[in-house]
Amino acid sequence: MDRLKVKIIEEGRVSGPSILKVDSFLNHQLDVSFLNEVGKEFKEVFKDKEVTKILTAEVSGIAIAAIAGLHFQVPVVFAKKSQSLNLDHDTYEGEVYSFTKEQHFKIRLSKRYLSKEDKVLILDDFLANGEALKGLRQIVETSGATLQGAGVVIEKGFQHGGDKLREEGMDIRALATIMSMEEGKITFR
Template sequence: MELLKKKILEVGRVEGDGILKVDSFLNHQLDVELLNEIGKEFYRLFKDYNITKILTAEVSGIAIAAITAQYFKVPVVFAKKTQSKNLDKDTYEGEVYSYTKDITYKIRVSKRYLDKKDNILIVDDFLANGQALLGLKQIIDSANCNLKGVGIVIEKGFQKGGKLIRDKGINVKSLAIIEEMKDGNIIFK
């Protein structure tokens, strides 16, 4: 998606350890006009899959999911990282391993909001190690619903998540795939 790549080149900041900061438009400040273009592109890519629900994980996926859902005219469900009084006790759970923090945490979706008839599109801001996607897939599998596709805004092609997820036969589409980040430069695949 050219508009997105242009934005990444213009305002993305490469920092140490393969970190790409896009907090000016994607995960702290939100460029809602760009999110709309992203939503339209996800709709173009997945409109033939009879999607009935969009699933993401808190926090960074939520705005992307909500804006995208307008094009599909379906609800969003976001998996929660913390067990709060507002979450039902009866949940589907997924485990997510964090490489940066070297801990495994749980994400949860109330059983009320996933049905075995649901055709799910997952959306998220980044695909790097793929661990968040594995946690969401675990939730979808526990609910016996159908994972129809995964829409990613930025894939770090130099990390192993993309291969890991595609090798499981999952239909992943990334709007921008970064092949390399070197000396502050971003090279797309």
């Protein structure tokens, strides 16, 4: 997606060899018009898949998934990172290690919102080491639903999480793949 690459170059900020900040349009401040284009692109990229639900993790994936859900015309569900009083006690769980927070945590989704009849597309903002996608895949597998694939806005190919998950048979499609951020210069696949 060429417009995404342009936005990354123009608005992204590289912090060290592995942190890319795109919080001006993707995951802090939201460029909703641009996210609408992202949602349309995911619909096009996954047009060969039957999708009945979109799954993401809170927080950064929600806006992306919600707008994509409009284009797919399906419900969007998101796994919560913390247990709360308003979350059903009967949940599917996945384990995630957060690269940016440097901690392990469980993500949870009420069993009310995912069933074995569902055909699930996972969407998220970033793919680095693949931990979020692994945790979300764990939820889909435990539910008995069918995983149709995973879409990410930006993949950091140099961290190889996507490579490992693809080797395990996961269909992952990235709208932009960054191969290096050496000395602040972003190189795309």
